[in-house]
Amino acid sequence: MAQLTFKSENTSNIILVSAIILIISSLFMPLVFVYFIQDYLYLTKDKWFYVTPPSAYILFMVGMLWLAVTLLLYLFVQWKFEWGGFKWLTILLMLGSVPFFMFSISNYYYLNDKGLHFNEASSFNEVVSYGWKDIKEAKEIFVKNKGVTVSDHYLFTTNNGTVIELPNNSKVTYNKQRIMEKLQEFNIPLNNNMGDLYE
Numbered sequence: 001m002a003q004l005t006f007k008s009e010n011t012s013n014i015i016l017v018s019a020i021i022l023i024i025s026s027l028f029m030p031l032v033f034v035y036f037i038q039d040y041l042y043l044t045k046d047k048w049f050y051v052t053p054p055s056a057y058i059l060f061m062v063g064m065l066w067l068a069v070t071l072l073l074y075l076f077v078q079w080k081f082e083w084g085g086f087k088w089l090t091i092l093l094m095l096g097s098v099p100f101f102m103f104s105i106s107n108y109y110y111l112n113d114k115g116l117h118f119n120e121a122s123s124f125n126e127v128v129s130y131g132w133k134d135i136k137e138a139k140e141i142f143v144k145n146k147g148v149t150v151s152d153h154y155l156f157t158t159n160n161g162t163v164i165e166l167p168n169n170s171k172v173t174y175n176k177q178r179i180m181e182k183l184q185e186f187n188i189p190l191n192n193n194m195g196d197l198y199e
Contacts, residue, residue, distance in 0.1 A: 014077070015071050030060035030104070036103050049111035049175045054106035055121040063100030070094050082117035096170075111179070116156065116164060132186045133157050140192040149194070154179075 031189040034056050043050055065109045074090040104138070109118040135156050143152040151166040154172070166172065183190055 004150060012075055015075055019068040019071040022064050022071070026061045026064035026068070029064065030057040034060050034104060038108055042108060044192075046112045046180060047110040048113075050108065051110070051169070051171055052108050053121070056104045059100050059104035059107065059121060063104065064098040065093055066097040066100060070097075073078070086110075109176070111182075116166070118164075120153075130156070130158055130164060132182050132188070134160075135183075135186065135188050138183055138188050138190045140190065142192060142194055163191070 006014045034052060038052055038056075044092045070090060070093045073093070074086060077086045103121055103124055106119050106120040106123075109116070109152075113116070115129055115134065117127050117129045119125065119127045136159050140151055141153050141155060142149050144150075151168045153168050156164040156166065158164070180190075181190075
């Protein structure tokens with residue numbers, strides 16, 4: 001009966017290749033993984049505006065790099081010291097990547113008919129919500145970009161003074177009519193800083 005054996009050289013090669021693949025794929029795979037996981041877990045029809053901030057992709061990338069560095073550290077220790085017990089410590093170190101993945105997946109913000117909702121990178125599944133009725137003022141901020149004035153972001157000020165920044169991107173432009181309808185429905189004044197730019 002044949003026995004299944006692993007040669008340490010083959011194992012080292014597999015670990016090295018895995019670490020290299022993790023490093024290379026960390027440049028683009030977070031875009032795929034974060035998108036599909038969040039789409040499955042959080043995206044519903046009532047969220048007509050849903051955005052994953054760059055911080056979510058960066059955290060996922062850090063998690064992948066953490067795994068790669070841990071594998072390379074394991075190879076280095078095995079090559080230099082041949083310490084067999086380091087295998088279990090490596091597994092524990094690899095578990096250190098889990099928080100990066102978890103906080104990455106739970107980092108998003110969205111708008112719906114009820115208001116603005118944010119799940120920051122600094123919290124896990126802790127959504128902070130601001131109802132449309134809680135917004136007292138909205139302001140569109142314009143900036144000059146190479147001599148052209150463009151809309152950069154929106155500022156929403158709540159009744160208790162909290163200021164929420166919403167970057168103006170293609171998704172905001174696509175949903176601008178819906179956002180304007182909500183501002184009108186709840187009698188929220190919309191101002192801008194155009195006057196300040198041309199004083």
